[in-house]
Amino acid sequence: MSQSAGHTPPQAGKLIVISGPSGAGKTTLLKRMYAQCEGPLVASVSATTRRPRPGEVDGTDYHFLRPEEFRRRRETGDFLECFEVYGRGDWYGTLRSEVAPRLAAGKWVVLEIDVQGTLAVLEHYPDALTIFVQPESIEELDRRLTARGTETREAIERRLEVARREMVAADRYRYRVTNDDLDAAVARLCEILSNSDS
Numbered sequence: 001m002s003q004s005a006g007h008t009p010p011q012a013g014k015l016i017v018i019s020g021p022s023g024a025g026k027t028t029l030l031k032r033m034y035a036q037c038e039g040p041l042v043a044s045v046s047a048t049t050r051r052p053r054p055g056e057v058d059g060t061d062y063h064f065l066r067p068e069e070f071r072r073r074r075e076t077g078d079f080l081e082c083f084e085v086y087g088r089g090d091w092y093g094t095l096r097s098e099v100a101p102r103l104a105a106g107k108w109v110v111l112e113i114d115v116q117g118t119l120a121v122l123e124h125y126p127d128a129l130t131i132f133v134q135p136e137s138i139e140e141l142d143r144r145l146t147a148r149g150t151e152t153r154e155a156i157e158r159r160l161e162v163a164r165r166e167m168v169a170a171d172r173y174r175y176r177v178t179n180d181d182l183d184a185a186v187a188r189l190c191e192i193l194s195n196s197d198s
């Protein structure tokens with residue numbers, strides 16, 4: 001790690017960190033954010049060892065890496081943060097190359113990462129704008145994940161357990177946006193982005 005904790009590296013842009021339980025409608029909300037909110041928004045593409053889901057594109061949705069390659073890059077110090085998410089052996093991480101050069105160029109870089117990743121990022125960028133997207137309830141989340149139909153019941157139960165834990169951490173975020181009404185949530189996000197100066 002090249003930057004010391006508690007010190008904000010010089011930057012012209014904004015670092016925006018968005019978390020929220022999987023299935024909270026984050027993906028749809030973020031698509032709308034990129035399309036509608038003003039500002040030079042750019043998504044940081046994370047690296048992961050998990051397999052692509054149908055329709056996911058390497059380099060766009062994630063940089064899909066083999067575990068050996070992920071480990072090698074971790075040892076080289078390529079990651080701003082990286083963690084095993086969901087405790088099933090899949091690693092996810094933010095590459096420094098996705099963040100620092102774009103901040104220096106004045107972009108508003110958006111990280112969509114989990115809670116532990118957010119806490120690690122805040123050690124390096126304490127002024128990062130942190131936003132937690134929450135569903136109305138765990139029951140609503142269960143309904144959405146089940147309707148999506150991409151995972152087994154067991155995998156969904158695991159995600160719900162992570163969601164319960166993550167929602168407890170929501171108060172560590174500067175802003176919380178409840179995704180019960182999509183239009184209202186998008187408007188709120190745009191307002192947060194344009195009113196913040198970090």
Ligand code: 5GP
Nearest residue numbers: 022046047083085092093094112113114117
């Ligand atoms: P999914 O497998 O559904 O795409 O993502 C699973 C979880 O991994 C999400 O909660 C997402 O926020 C988290 N995640 C994605 N990329 C990163 C990353 O670079 N770092 C961390 N810490 N979490 C990530």
